[in-house]
Amino acid sequence: MLKLFRRNKGPKPIPDDELARRLTAPGYRCACCNEVVDAAHAVRLRPFGWTHPPAPQPDSAFDGGGDIITERYARRGRDLLVRAHLPIPVRGTDEHVFLSVWANVSIGDFARFRSAQGRGDADRLGDLFGWLYCRIPASSGPVLTKGVIVPVGGGGVPVYWITDEKHPLFPAQQDGGMSAPDIVVLYEDLGANEVLKHLRS
Secondary structure (H helix, E strand, O other), rough: OOOOOOOOOOOOOHHHHHHHHHOOOOOOEOOOOOOOEEEOOOOOOOOOOOOOOOOOOOOOHHOOOOOOOOOOOEEEOOOEEEEEEEEEEEEEOOOOEEEEEEEEOOHHHHHHHHHHHOOOHHHHHEEEEEEEOOOOOOOOOOOOOOEEOOOOOOOOEEEEEEEEOOOOHHHHHHOOOOOOHHHHHHHHHOOOHHHHHOOOO
């Protein structure tokens, strides 16, 4: 008897270890389009409540007035923001993914940090207090979260560590990270659908 109808099989699930490799490998090449994907740094969040921020301008334009966003800094009203990388360990590996976030700092700390980052010796400042100015997860995360900015040398992007134990990502940063499937769920929540399409191919 001929089978006139065949059930379409869904995509084969990706093993967790392979998914973790795709998330963290800097040279991962998509199987469907041959594009190199840097999934570990793919999520770049906009400042909270800023639905349509202006196009990024050069850092030198920051000295003017008004709301502005550059690759490293932003000003919205009276809030001064610094771009930072929020690391999340990928469970079962020695690697991390890094969410590109914004942190709100005081006027004095912002001036000191910007000056030191320009000189390339921001790592000498020590940790700076900053409010996480992004909602993570986007659907249910708290509006403002306490944390510390850890400056790095050479003009690099600083690292942000959440210190509020009530934040859903605090355990992930402090106690062993997140599994690769859970990171994929977080990426979906944060709108990183394009990079996930490549990872699942």
